[in-house]
Structures are given as C-alpha cells and as structure tokens.
Amino acid sequence: MDTFKVVEICAGAGGQALGLEKAGFEHEIAVELDENACDTLSLNRPWWKVAQGDVANPSVWDPATHRDDDIALLAGGVPCPPFSIAGRQLGANDERDLFAWAVEQTEVVGPRALMLENVRGLSMPRFAGYRQHVLDRLTQLGYVAEWKLLHASDFGVPQLRPRFILVALHREDAPYFHWPEPIGTPPTVGETLLDLMKVENNEWPGAEAWAKKANKIAPTIVGGSKKHGGADLGPTRAKRAWAEMGVDALGIANTPPTAKDPVDHIPKLTCEMVARLQGWSMDYPWEFSGRKTARYRQIGNAFPPPVAHAVGAAIMRALKHEGPARVLDNTEHDPLYKTLRSSKDFVTPERLMKAAGINDSAELERRIGLLNRDFHVETRTVGAKTRYKLGDFKAFVGQADHERHDLFLKHRAKIS
Structure with missing residues (x-):
C-alpha cells in the first residue's frame, strides 16, 4: 500500500482521528452522531469527508461503498455506556451498543486491521462471554485479535484514563503487531497547566503555588452526555481528588484566573485546560x-490523541511487517461460555461447574445470569435438574428487526 486509508466510525471530536493521522493513516471518511463534534x-x-448521523443507518453511511477502496484500518470509539462501571452495564441490551455491530463491518469493509476502544468496564468478568464472542467472530472472518487495557498516563497524558482496546489484523499481518510500550x-496537572493559569499581562499571583499543590496526574475526565446537566469534572470521588489538587470541579470556567483573584483562589478549569489534560497540545493542535x-x-469523551x-503507529508497523514476529494472545476468557458454545x-x-472450576451451584446460577444478559440461554428441566444451552447473541449486529432501531429513535434526543 502507498496510502494507508482509515475509515473511522463514532469519531467524536477527533482525538483518535488526530492520533491515527499522526501515525500515518489518511481518513477516507469519519462518521459521528453529534453535530458539534x-x-x-x-x-x-476541512478536506476530510465527515458524515453526521447514526452510523448504523445506511442512509448516513453505507459500509459497502468502501469494499473496493483498499482500506487499511477500520477504527472507532463506539459508545461506552453499555459497558461503563458507573452505569447499568446493559451490554448487548443497550440501544447504544455498537461494538458487536462494528466488528461485523470488517466483513463488509474488508480492512486489513480493526481498532476499537472502550471503557475499562468491558474488560471485567461481566463481559467475558461478550468478549469471547467478538474474538470468535473475528477468527471466523479471517482476523487474529487481541484485547489490552492501556492507561493514558503511560503515554505522556497527565490523566489516569484506562481504555480497553481491541486490535485485530489479517493473519499475515498479525504476528508483527506489538502493543506500544509506556x-x-x-x-x-500543575506542570501541564501552569502556563494556562498564568495569563500574560494579567497574571494570577497564586499560579506558582497552585502548580506545586497540583502535583498529581488528573483523575479520569468524564465528558458526560445529553442525559445530564452542565459540564463538571466527574462524580464525587473525582471531585475530591480535584479538590486535593486545588481545583474546583463543580463546573468549567470561561476564562483562567486573573490578577484580581487572591493567591488562595481555588480555580475551575477552562475547556482549553481540560483539552491539555486529554493530550491535546502543541504536538497535537486542535x-x-x-x-x-x-x-x-467533546473533549471529555475523547480518546487521548497520544494514546x-x-x-x-503499532498497527502501521504491523501492516508494514516491521519488527520481529510473535503470537497474539486471543485465548478463551470464559470456560463456561466455551463449554456452552x-x-x-x-x-x-455438573459439567459446567467442572469446566469453570465452580463448586457452588448458586455461583453457577449467577454466572449463567450474567451470560443471559448478552445471550439467549435456553433451559430444560430433566427430573429435578435444569440443563442449559447457549442460544443467539442478543447484541445488534445489523438485524433489520432488532429492537435497537425503535429504542434508538425513542431516546435519540438524549444519545450523545
């Protein structure tokens, strides 16, 4: 390939897009629901093609139009609420869940690689079956896939921000993929924001002392959604962490502190400051x-550009077959799911408990209950015993009759 084209879905405001551009990918199209983003x-x-609307609506974007475009990478930051620890973790039953649907688009678009990022919640035991279904499906489609939990703070971003990332590549490219090293x-926070707290010719006298107090990295910034009110820096626990660094997390400021503010003023952050904490900088201007x-x-929900x-860049090296080869780890995550499947x-x-190393029947029922949230699990009673069989995946993967369509339209005004 002379040009490494990327199709990006659920592109947001461009954090992932900018990072991929820096890595050498050229955008064929970016699709995003939010008009402001x-x-x-x-x-x-301005030279990119940007499509606004529901990415799963063919009238907004038809994946089949790229089948013959030699797409190197299909990427996206699909909605996080279905897997968020702070939410209900509805997974496949959440109308915002597009993860499984995005995986299916590899068959339509035919990219050499796939990259999807989401919240840490997707890495938890609750979604073991969901994750394995994704790996199995990608194997059927000719890809080798691997999951990895990465922390933004390992890549120069002054923020915790763990992200769970799926990378899949064609079998001939996969051995050359190595996850980036910290x-x-x-x-x-103080080192990162000091220059923004010191407004030229109107400098806040407490800026230097504030920067020394703000001597930690930031908690994960939460952008929120249309379901909630105005902007602030996150839940109660995060607000406490901000307070310890001398930041008022109850809202976002329009302007930085000025010379009129006292030395002991507790500032709010501006959007420019939050963007800096998300990884936008002179190296990543936006x-x-x-x-x-x-x-x-837009800023708070973004994927940090440096990550x-x-x-x-790691995917690009794999596509170019640079570096040593290795074996990707796409092992089974859930023996219970594996046995049923x-x-x-x-x-x-008895067979399920032996396979999963479970000694308590109540624990088996709990685990079956978790699987049943993402899959149809059939039951049959034989004598006094209930037996189990794994049915269809509940997630939206493009079905014309899936309830996702009606639910999406019903809640469209609150989905962001």
Missing part, C-alpha cells in the same frame, strides 16, 4: 466547535 472535525480537517512518567458545555463534552497515535445439546450443571 462533526463541526469540530470539519473545522480542523514512555515514562507523565507531567503533573480547535473545538460549539458552546462551552458542548466543547467540554491513539501510539496504538496507530461448543455443545450442540443441553449441558448439565
């Missing part, structure tokens, strides 16, 4: 469109 993408890259300790709350949500750059008949509790 689309305006931001077009503001920064680059060292990131700067503190502007944001919209009013303050809209800008903050996207690091993963994108491999059987064409109903399975006894």
